[in-house]
Amino acid sequence: VTGKRAATGGGGKPTDSGEFVIQLSGYQVIVARGLLDRVGDHCAATAPAHRYIVIADSNVAPIYGARVLASFGNSAVSLLEIRAGESGKTRESWSAITDRLLATGHGRDTTVVALGGGVVGDLAGFVAATYMRGVPYVQVPTTLLAMIDASVGGKTGVDTGAGKNLVGAFHNPSVVLADPDVLESLAEAELRSGLAEAIKHGVIADASYLAKVRSVISTLSSASAAERGALLGSIIARSVEIKAGVVEADGREAGIRKILNFGHTVGHAVELLSGYSLLHGEAVAIGMVVESRLGEQLGVSAEGTADAVSQALELAGLPVRVPTEMRAADIIAAMRADKKVRGGRHELALPAEPGRMAGADSGWVIPVPEEEILTALTALTA
Numbered sequence: 001v002t003g004k005r006a007a008t009g010g011g012g013k014p015t016d017s018g019e020f021v022i023q024l025s026g027y028q029v030i031v032a033r034g035l036l037d038r039v040g041d042h043c044a045a046t047a048p049a050h051r052y053i054v055i056a057d058s059n060v061a062p063i064y065g066a067r068v069l070a071s072f073g074n075s076a077v078s079l080l081e082i083r084a085g086e087s088g089k090t091r092e093s094w095s096a097i098t099d100r101l102l103a104t105g106h107g108r109d110t111t112v113v114a115l116g117g118g119v120v121g122d123l124a125g126f127v128a129a130t131y132m133r134g135v136p137y138v139q140v141p142t143t144l145l146a147m148i149d150a151s152v153g154g155k156t157g158v159d160t161g162a163g164k165n166l167v168g169a170f171h172n173p174s175v176v177l178a179d180p181d182v183l184e185s186l187a188e189a190e191l192r193s194g195l196a197e198a199i200k201h202g203v204i205a206d207a208s209y210l211a212k213v214r215s216v217i218s219t220l221s222s223a224s225a226a227e228r229g230a231l232l233g234s235i236i237a238r239s240v241e242i243k244a245g246v247v248e249a250d251g252r253e254a255g256i257r258k259i260l261n262f263g264h265t266v267g268h269a270v271e272l273l274s275g276y277s278l279l280h281g282e283a284v285a286i287g288m289v290v291e292s293r294l295g296e297q298l299g300v301s302a303e304g305t306a307d308a309v310s311q312a313l314e315l316a317g318l319p320v321r322v323p324t325e326m327r328a329a330d331i332i333a334a335m336r337a338d339k340k341v342r343g344g345r346h347e348l349a350l351p352a353e354p355g356r357m358a359g360a361d362s363g364w365v366i367p368v369p370e371e372e373i374l375t376a377l378t379a380l381t382a
């Protein structure tokens, strides 16, 4: 699966100025170092408005808020700071933000700029989707996860007491601006968590990209800041292209989009059972190892697939075993409560081999009996 390439600078090749442009239907994802100083220009070009409101969390606003505001020159722009963390992605935050916009007289001719990780992207996107029945928004993702995953696909929303992302809307951004240099200030664990999703993109769609991610991971620590920006920029561009290709081949959530769930069925259960002490990418890393092991057990995945997945994740410093304190039966119970269980069989997206997913003829999922999951989990509990 490949994304559509723009006339210049597709995911594979940057333009002369080092910019990658990935064309999705309706908007572009632009990846370039230093893009943060051009946010205002890109907003004026793709989502011109009377007023701009930049929404950022309490970690990102102090680091990048002023630079982004300055990029708007004389345009009317203000910064709205919200509390950092998943616990702020709620309807209460949504109502506080929309009340604030109403109180400060923001009309239909407002563009929302989401400056931050996936939490800010989802929340600010949902504000934009609903404010005055929908205003434009621009995504400026600042975590690797937000750049390669959350900002692509148009899903916005908030969490509720009953679960994550249960209230939301599809609302495409006008443009996505990913500046890899901002990852310099990101905590290493957060970067690793994003790398788990990049590795996932390689496994589900492109073996040579998986090899590239591995080589980038091994050079990152000895690279200069400028080199890291360039290396991560090329990773972001290809990952965006892969995710966009899958999402656009699918439409809304049926069929091939399911391959993006690789590692997530087991991963979500592990994430939940850890009480969210594991980062999403860490839980998904464990999930990918368990699920590819399961694939081999069932004869769905080529021999060596689980090792290849596991080695790439270990290189990135991600966990590849189920934490000892977690019981296999509890993980399975959490999976059952999650979804996708039919007649005692779980439906999982499993790799045929690194770079290609199985199940093209069965809606991209494979029915798996619980005993098999139990066996794989037990084998991989440290």
Ligand SMILES: NC(=O)c1ccc[n+]([C@@H]2O[C@H](COP(=O)([O-])OP(=O)(O)OC[C@H]3O[C@@H](n4cnc5c(N)ncnc54)[C@H](O)[C@@H]3O)[C@@H](O)[C@H]2O)c1
Binding pocket: 057, 058, 059, 060, 063, 084, 085, 086, 089, 116, 117, 118, 119, 120, 122, 142, 143, 145, 146, 149, 150, 151, 152, 153, 154, 155, 156, 164, 165, 182, 183, 184, 185, 186, 187, 190
């Ligand atoms: N819409 C989608 O399709 C989609 C897909 C995947 C995930 N998500 C959502 O994304 C969220 C997770 O996103 P996330 O992992 O980016 O988490 P996050 O937004 O909470 O960011 C992680 C942490 O890094 C900080 N941070 C962000 N950028 C920084 C930077 N450049 N420098 C220093 N600190 C920085 C944040 O303040 C936060 O503390 C979840 O809510 C998830 O549901 C959405």
Ligand SMILES: [Zn+2]
Binding pocket: 149, 197, 264, 280, 284
């Ligand atoms: Zn994920």
